[in-house]
Amino acid sequence: MNDITLEKVSKSYLVPVRSGKPFKDLVKREYQKIDAVRNISMEIAHGEAVGLIGPNGAGKSTTLKMLTGILVPDSGKITVFGKDPFAQRKRNCSNIGVLFGQKSQLWWDLPAKDTFVLLKKIYKIPDQIFEKNMEKYTDVLDVSRYIDQPVRQLSLGQRTRLELMASLLHNPGILFLDEPTLGLDVAVKRQIRELLQMLKGETTIILTSHDMKDIDIVCERLVVIDKGSIVIDDAIDRVKKTYGNMEKIEIKLKEADREAVRFLPPEVHAQIEENTIICNYDVNRIHSADILQCVLQHCSVMDVSIMSADIDDIIEKIYEGSH
Ligand SMILES: Nc1ncnc2c1ncn2[C@@H]1O[C@H](COP(=O)(O)OP(=O)(O)OP(=O)(O)O)[C@@H](O)[C@H]1O
Ligand SMILES: [Mg+2]
Numbered sequence: 001m002n003d004i005t006l007e008k009v010s011k012s013y014l015v016p017v018r019s020g021k022p023f024k025d026l027v028k029r030e031y032q033k034i035d036a037v038r039n040i041s042m043e044i045a046h047g048e049a050v051g052l053i054g055p056n057g058a059g060k061s062t063t064l065k066m067l068t069g070i071l072v073p074d075s076g077k078i079t080v081f082g083k084d085p086f087a088q089r090k091r092n093c094s095n096i097g098v099l100f101g102q103k104s105q106l107w108w109d110l111p112a113k114d115t116f117v118l119l120k121k122i123y124k125i126p127d128q129i130f131e132k133n134m135e136k137y138t139d140v141l142d143v144s145r146y147i148d149q150p151v152r153q154l155s156l157g158q159r160t161r162l163e164l165m166a167s168l169l170h171n172p173g174i175l176f177l178d179e180p181t182l183g184l185d186v187a188v189k190r191q192i193r194e195l196l197q198m199l200k201g202e203t204t205i206i207l208t209s210h211d212m213k214d215i216d217i218v219c220e221r222l223v224v225i226d227k228g229s230i231v232i233d234d235a236i237d238r239v240k241k242t243y244g245n246m247e248k249i250e251i252k253l254k255e256a257d258r259e260a261v262r263f264l265p266p267e268v269h270a271q272i273e274e275n276t277i278i279c280n281y282d283v284n285r286i287h288s289a290d291i292l293q294c295v296l297q298h299c300s301v302m303d304v305s306i307m308s309a310d311i312d313d314i315i316e317k318i319y320e321g322s323h
Contacts, residue, residue, distance in 0.1 A: 001082060003174055003204045004044040004067060009076030010228075011037040011062055036062040038228035039076070046173070049196070049205040051215030051236070054225035060208045061100075063225070064178050067206070068098050081173065094123055097172035097203075099163055101179035106151045112162040113147045116169060123170035130169065137165040140195050157188040164192060174204040181214050193217045224318055232318060243317050245308075249288050251277045251295050252303040263298050264291065269316075275302075280316070 014031040037059040044050055052060050065071040069085035069092045085092040107115045120130045138144050141161040146154055181189045196218045209215055222239050224232040256275040264270050269280040279291055288306050
């Protein structure tokens with residue numbers, strides 16, 4: 001049996017529209033329907049690590065909120081461990097771990113350790129498992145220095161590691177992570193990725209992130225959502241092969257030249273921002289040296305930097321293909 005199934009699930013929000021006439025808004029408010037999730041279906045087996053990506057407002061958090069029983073879908077069917085996560089919220093909570101990047105489950109004025117003891121009672125975690133997990137995650141996440149300090153005194157990175165620890169103490173079968181690495185430095189990101197890698201296989205992981213590296217390191221399966229619909233659901237390796245390896249080169253010119261992109265070959269997706277040309281391209285189709293040479297023939301270059309394309313570039317390429 002799959003850990004998670006979604007069958008033709010949709011969810012919309014009603015948001016008030018301002019008419020510009022305050023009295024009219026007070027008497028009869030108009031609403032606009034926002035289709036956040038449209039008719040999505042997928043199945044996730046136990047132990048899978050799935051990366052859920054998509055641009056801002058695509059419907060990722062809404063999907064996670066439905067899977068964790070916070071929101072109820074308008075139509076369609078969701079099961080988590082064979083049960084409806086909303087109707088059986090209490091039961092669902094004891095089987096899952098949740099980390100929403102912008103929300104805290106730790107008691108703000110207390111040290112995290114006190115919240116952990118509270119969670120032990122709530123989840124009825126046996127002493128032995130609790131002690132073992134406390135020791136394991138304190139070590140892996142390197143939080144021994146912060147665990148006794150009130151949470152409000154901690155930095156984002158320190159707090160996020162403790163939040164992650166809180167979501168794992170009851171050995172959840174599924175871990176839902178909504179942008180867990182948002183705003184974190186490279187070292188903390190690495191620590192979190194290493195922990196998720198360690199959990200892989202035993203725990204089902206559903207991860208959303210705008211940092212493609214998180215997804216690349218932790219997940220084998222990629223689900224891309226755009227405007228509430230799934231546009232891709234496939235193995236990451238296959239997606240990479242299909243859409244090629246994207247790179248980005250930024251060429252800073254001595255003087256702004258809006259015509260500079262005219263000299264570039266058609267394989268290059270280029271744009272100009274002030275005096276910098278930003279080129280996205282598939283390394284299987286063109287080399288950075290060829291692009292640079294083209295620009296050097298016509299313009300004076302001040303600086304060059306090459307990086308792997310960020311998630312938006314990959315998504316852009318995926319959309320180009322899907323259209
Ligand atoms: N509580 C809400 N009330 C009204 N509209 C909402 C609410 N939450 C989300 N939306 C809308 O639903 C759509 C999907 O939002 P959602 O938060 O699921 O996107 P997301 O993919 O998580 O985006 P991001 O990458 O920015 O976190 C957006 O258009 C958003 O404005
Ligand atoms: Mg979100």
